[in-house]
Amino acid sequence: MPARERELLEIDAMGDHRKALPDGEWLDVNGTRTRYYDRGSGEPIVFIYGGNFGMGDSASSAYTWCLNFGPLSKDFRVVAFDKVGQGFTDNPPGDDYTMRAVVRHAREFIRALKLQPVHLVGHSRGGYAAIRVALEDHDIVKSVTVVNSGTLSPGVGTNEVILSRPPFPRGSRECVRWVYENYSFSPKVVTEEWVDAVMETLALPKYQESVRKMDGEKLATKLFLPELAREKRETLQWLAEGRLQRPVQVIWGFNDRTAVIERGIELFQLVAAQERRAQLHVINQSGHFPFREHPERFNRLLAGFIATHA
Amino acid sequence: MAKLSKKTVTVKGAPTALLCNESNRDPLVFVHGGHPGSTPYCSGSHIWGPALDLFSATHGIVAVELPGHGGTLAPSALSVDFYAEWMEECLAASQVRSCFIVGHDFGGLIALGLASRIPSVVKGISLVSSVAAAPTGDGAENLTLAYPPVPLWTRNSQHWAFEQLSYSHEHITDELLDACVSAAHQPPHLKVAAAVREGSFQNEFIPSLMKAKARFYELCRGTGIPVPVQVIWGSHDRLGSLDQALWLYRLIASRQTAAHFHLINRVGSFPFREDPQSFHQIVDSFCQAVFPHSSPA
Numbered sequence A: 001m002p003a004r005e006r007e008l009l010e011i012d013a014m015g016d017h018r019k020a021l022p023d024g025e026w027l028d029v030n031g032t033r034t035r036y037y038d039r040g041s042g043e044p045i046v047f048i049y050g051g052n053f054g055m056g057d058s059a060s061s062a063y064t065w066c067l068n069f070g071p072l073s074k075d076f077r078v079v080a081f082d083k084v085g086q087g088f089t090d091n092p093p094g095d096d097y098t099m100r101a102v103v104r105h106a107r108e109f110i111r112a113l114k115l116q117p118v119h120l121v122g123h124s125r126g127g128y129a130a131i132r133v134a135l136e137d138h139d140i141v142k143s144v145t146v147v148n149s150g151t152l153s154p155g156v157g158t159n160e161v162i163l164s165r166p167p168f169p170r171g172s173r174e175c176v177r178w179v180y181e182n183y184s185f186s187p188k189v190v191t192e193e194w195v196d197a198v199m200e201t202l203a204l205p206k207y208q209e210s211v212r213k214m215d216g217e218k219l220a221t222k223l224f225l226p227e228l229a230r231e232k233r234e235t236l237q238w239l240a241e242g243r244l245q246r247p248v249q250v251i252w253g254f255n256d257r258t259a260v261i262e263r264g265i266e267l268f269q270l271v272a273a274q275e276r277r278a279q280l281h282v283i284n285q286s287g288h289f290p291f292r293e294h295p296e297r298f299n300r301l302l303a304g305f306i307a308t309h310a
Numbered sequence B: 001m002a003k004l005s006k007k008t009v010t011v012k013g014a015p016t017a018l019l020c021n022e023s024n025r026d027p028l029v030f031v032h033g034g035h036p037g038s039t040p041y042c043s044g045s046h047i048w049g050p051a052l053d054l055f056s057a058t059h060g061i062v063a064v065e066l067p068g069h070g071g072t073l074a075p076s077a078l079s080v081d082f083y084a085e086w087m088e089e090c091l092a093a094s095q096v097r098s099c100f101i102v103g104h105d106f107g108g109l110i111a112l113g114l115a116s117r118i119p120s121v122v123k124g125i126s127l128v129s130s131v132a133a134a135p136t137g138d139g140a141e142n143l144t145l146a147y148p149p150v151p152l153w154t155r156n157s158q159h160w161a162f163e164q165l166s167y168s169h170e171h172i173t174d175e176l177l178d179a180c181v182s183a184a185h186q187p188p189h190l191k192v193a194a195a196v197r198e199g200s201f202q203n204e205f206i207p208s209l210m211k212a213k214a215r216f217y218e219l220c221r222g223t224g225i226p227v228p229v230q231v232i233w234g235s236h237d238r239l240g241s242l243d244q245a246l247w248l249y250r251l252i253a254s255r256q257t258a259a260h261f262h263l264i265n266r267v268g269s270f271p272f273r274e275d276p277q278s279f280h281q282i283v284d285s286f287c288q289a290v291f292p293h294s295s296p297a
Helices: A003-013 A062-073 A099-112 A125-136 A159-163 A173-183 A192-202 A205-216 A219-240 A261-272 A295-308 B051-058 B080-093 B106-117 B155-165 B174-184 B187-197 B200-221 B242-253 B276-290
Strands: A025-029 A032-039 A044-048 A077-081 A118-123 A141-147 A248-253 A278-283 B004-011 B014-021 B028-031 B061-063 B099-104 B122-128 B229-234 B259-264
Touching: A025 A099, A032 A062, A032 A099, A044 A062, A044 A125, A062 A077, A062 A295, A099 A125, A099 A219, A118 A125, A125 A141, A125 A219, A141 A295, A159 A173, A173 A192, A192 A205, A205 A219, A219 A261, A248 A261, A248 A295, A261 A278, A278 A295, A278 B276, A295 B276, B004 B051, B004 B080, B028 B051, B028 B106, B051 B061, B051 B276, B080 B106, B080 B200, B099 B106, B099 B276, B106 B122, B106 B200, B122 B276, B155 B174, B187 B200, B200 B242, B229 B242, B229 B276, B242 B259, B259 B276
Parallel strands: A044 A077, A044 A118, A118 A141, A141 A248, A248 A278, B028 B061, B028 B099, B099 B122, B122 B229, B229 B259
Antiparallel strands: A025 A032, A032 A077, A278 B259, B004 B014, B014 B061
16 A cells, blocks of 8 residues: 555544543643643653634644644653643733744743753744744753744745635635645645644634734734744844754655745754754655654654654 | 674675674665775775664664675676666575665665665665765766875875765774775775776766666656655765755655655765764654664564
8 A cells, every 4th residue: 555545544543633632731821721731751842833823714723733642642741732822722911912922921831830841843833932932941942843834934935825815714614624735735634623623723712802803903914923023033043143052853844835845944054054953854745734744754753853862 | 782793695606794783673774885996985884883883772784895895796897787786686695575775875876776676675765965866967077076195095095085075074083994994905996996997987887877867767757766765965965965965855755755855964975974873863763664674663
C-alpha cells in the first residue's frame, strides 16, 4: 500500500482523537481562566498552536495537537493549552486583543505550572509566540521548535491570497472545511472530527464576543495587526542580534501555500546565523499542518531533537 | 554499545572488509563517497568516524569499503554501474536482505541506483551532502579543491582537502589523517590512481556518472524513487549550494511521499563528522518512522 494511504489509515485507526487528549484542566493565570491538557512525565514540551482570537471562519484549539499528544506523552511531559481568547480560555482582559497579551499569557501560564525549563513547539502564529516567549523569558525555555510560521518569518506570507473570501457563508461548516483544505496538501486530512472541533470553538459565546471585537469593532485592523507589525520588527531585530540563545529547529510542510518553503529557509537562515544548534527539516506532501498530515514522522523529529537538547 | 569489528566477505571474487557490529536488526549500510585517484582525500569506512559509534548503540550497522578504497581491489576503469553491481553483490554476500542505506556524496548516487535495482532490499535512503547526485546546470567552475598541495594524498595534502571542505577544523584528527594516509598507500588505491593519471576518470567514470544521473532524473520524472528518501545537507557545503540541495530534494519529492530535507547548521561537506550528534538524531528519527525494523521500539 502506498505510504500516503497507509498514513491516512493510521490517522483513522486512532479513532476519536479528542480522546487522545486527556481531560482538560483549568488554571487561573492572573485572573484568566485557562484551559489546558497535561500528560506524561519527563522533559516538558509545551505546544502553542496558531491562529488568533476573533477569526470567523477558522479557530484553532488544543485539539490541533491531538495526533501528537498521545504518542509523545509516552516519553515526555506534554502540555497543550488554549491561548488567551482562543479555545476555552477567557478572552483577554481589558479588550487587549494583541499578540503581546497572547505572549504575556503564555509566559504566565508556563510559570504558573511551575515546570522546569520547557521545550516550546509553536505552529504558525504560535511559532511567533513561542520565539517571543523565549526572547522575553529565557529562564523558562530550553529549546524552540517553530512549525510553518509565516508570522515569524521575514518575507511575504500568502494567507490572505490563498484564504481570502471563502466561497461559503462565514462560519459555516463548509467554510471551515474549505479553509483547512486549502491549508493542507491533502484534503483528506481534514476529517469531520477536525471540523467538529473548530465548530465547537466558533459556537462558544465568548468566542463570538471576540469575533465581534476583532471584526465588528475593527480591533483586528485598528489594534491587533499594527501592534503585531511593530512587535515583529523588534522580534526580527532581536533574532538578528542573537538574543535567542536557545537551540531551534524549524520544521516546514513543503507544500504550504500560505507560508511557502522559502519563508522557512529565510527563517532558518536568520536564526542559524546566530545559533549553532539550529536545524531545518522539510516534510514532503504536507501543507500548513505537517504535524497533522504526517504525525508519525513529525513526532519522531520532535522526540529526537528534544532528546538531543534535554 | 555494540562493538565495531571487521568482517571479511568475498565480492566479485575478491575479499573486502566490512566494519560492522553484532546486531539481529536489519542494518543501516554506510556507503562512503569519493573516487580513488581523483578525490584529494582517501575515503573509506573510516570516514564515518565517531558517528558510527552513535549508530552502533542504536542500530545494526555495516560500513563498506568500495573497490579502490582500503583493501578492496578494483578494475582500472570504474563506473557507477560497476559500483552498484558490486554493492548488490556485497549485500548478498553479507546476508543483508533488508536495509537502510546512508550514502555520502557519490555513495548517495550508488544508493539511488541500488534502490531502483533492488527496492525489496533497500527500504530507505539518506543522501548525505550528495553533490554527485544533484543537478548542476551550467554551473560555474568550483575552485574549492582546485590547488591541492603536492604530492597528493600525503598527510599534508589530505589535511588541506579536509580544511577546504569543512566549516570547522576540529574533526580533522590524527586518527582521521592516519587512516586516510594508510588508505592512500594500499595497492587498490595506487592501482586506480595510476589509471586515473592515464585518463580513466575522464574517459570512463565521468561519462558513467552522467549516464547514472540521467537515469535518476528520468526515474524522478516518471514513477519516482521507489523508497523513502531523506536529503541531508550542511549549511556551509562549499561543493554543493543550498540551491542544488533543494533541487535534488524537489526532484525526489515530486513523486516520493516520504521525502524529507534536513539542513544542519555550521557544517561543510562532512555533516556526520562535524556534528555527529545532530546527524545521528536526524537519520535515527527518519529510520524509526520509515524503517522501524532497524531499531528497538
